[in-house]
Amino acid sequence: AQSVAQPEDQVNVAEGNPLTVKCTYSVSGNPYLFWYVQYPNRGLQFLLKYITGDNLVKGSYGFEAEFNKSQTSFHLKKPSALVSDSALYFCAVRDMKTGYQKVTFGTGTKLQVIP
Amino acid sequence: IAGITQAPTSQILAAGRRMTLRCTQDMRHNAMYWYRQDLGLGLRLIHYSNTAGTTGKGEVPDGYSVSRANTDDFPLTLASAVPSQTSVYFCASSPHALGQTTDTQYFGPGTRLTVL
Numbered sequence: 689a690q691s692v693a694q695p696e697d698q699v700n701v702a703e704g705n706p707l708t709v710k711c712t713y714s715v716s717g718n719p720y721l722f723w724y725v726q727y728p729n730r731g732l733q734f735l736l737k738y739i740t741g742d743n744l745v746k747g748s749y750g751f752e753a754e755f756n757k758s759q760t761s762f763h764l765k766k767p768s769a770l771v772s773d774s775a776l777y778f779c780a781v782r783d784m785k786t787g788y789q790k791v792t793f794g795t796g797t798k799l800q801v802i803p
Numbered sequence: 804i805a806g807i808t809q810a811p812t813s814q815i816l817a818a819g820r821r822m823t824l825r826c827t828q829d830m831r832h833n834a835m836y837w838y839r840q841d842l843g844l845g846l847r848l849i850h851y852s853n854t855a856g857t858t859g860k861g862e863v864p865d866g867y868s869v870s871r872a873n874t875d876d877f878p879l880t881l882a883s884a885v886p887s888q889t890s891v892y893f894c895a896s897s898p899h900a901l902g903q904t905t906d907t908q909y910f911g912p913g914t915r916l917t918v919l
Contacts, residue, residue, distance in 0.1 A: 722907065731807075731893055731910030732846075778845065790861065791908065793838075795845040 690715045690783040694794035701769045702802050709764040709797045711779030721762040722780040722791065723753055732778060738762060749773070769801045805829050807911035809894050815917045816884050824879040824914050826894030834897045835877040836861075836908065837869060839890040846893065852877055853900035884918045891915050 691714045701707045713719055720739055724732040736747025743755040753764045764777060779794040810825045828835065837849040838861075848861030852871040866888060868880045877896075881888055892914045897906040 724910075729912075731912050732895075732908075733910070734907040737907060790848055790851075793846040795843055 690719075690781055690790075690792050692779050692781045692792050692794040694777075694779055694797045696797050697795075698798040698800060700800045700802060703771055704768050707766050707769045707773070707799065707801070709777050709779075709799060711762045711764065711794060712760050713762060713779070713781040714760065715781060715783035718784045719762075720782040720784060721753075721755065722782075723747065723751070723762075723764050724778045724780065724793075726776040726778065726796070728775075735764070735777075769799075771801045771803050774799055774801045807894055807896055807909060809892075809911040809914050811914060812912070813915040813917075815919065816881075818885055818918055819883050822881045822884055822916070824881075824892055824894075824916070826877045826879070826911060827875050828877075828894075828896045828909075828911075829875065830896060830898075830909065831874060832896035832898050832909070833874070834900045834906075835871065836895040836897075837867070837877070837879045838893045838895065839863065839888075840893060840913070841890050849879065849892075884916075886918045889916060889918045 693712045722737045723735040726732045736745050738745045738755045746752045751766050776796045778796050780791045782791045807828045816822050833854045836851045838846040840846050847863050849867050850869040852858045855871050855874045858869050894911040895908040897908045
């Protein structure tokens with residue numbers, strides 16, 4: 689079975705400071721990993737994904753994520769937070785070994801950027 | 804390009820009533836999905852369809868049914884609504900079935916459903 693954990697319900701960061709939103713996963717095969725963002729009263733929007741290759745993945749709005757196989761993590765990062773980054777962030781995983789046609793989402797982390 | 808539209812935006816429904824949530828996409832995507840979003844539980848897959856004419860069950864299919872008569876539309880029906888189905892429902896699509904490719908999903912704006 690595949691699973692994903694986002695250990696923090698909320699992350700607070702001051703504007704201009706670096707931010708990290710944590711994600712760990714569990715799969716039996718190789719993972720495909722995704723980050724989505726949800727702004728208030730909106731649907732989820734794709735940010736970035738890791739499939740293979742370079743462990744550092746760059747995505748939309750200046751976000752990036754680092755795949756760490758030994759720690760089974762895929763933390764989302766941004767060097768300098770903006771107030772407009774305040775939103776709900778979801779990590780998601782799909783296990784390529786099982787072939788199950790399903791993406792498992794984490795429970796979400798609310799990011800609050802303080803002016 | 805509208806992407807994915809959902810209707811209604813929100814609805815208050817009496818328990819026991821039948822309700823159909825509508826979802827339409829104009830991207831000619833093969834695969835479509837229905838999720839429910841609940842606080843502390845994230846998104847859970849209800850049903851999916853890899854292509855027109857086929858459907859499959861997700862994590863939480865009980866109490867819900869879907870149909871996929873054509874590429875664009877993927878309605879979700881609650882035959883007899885219960886209060887535990889109070890949730891925000893998101894429709895999503897991807898160009899191909901997730902089991903075949905690494906495609907990302909595109910989400911609609913959601914329907915907020917309250918069952919009393």
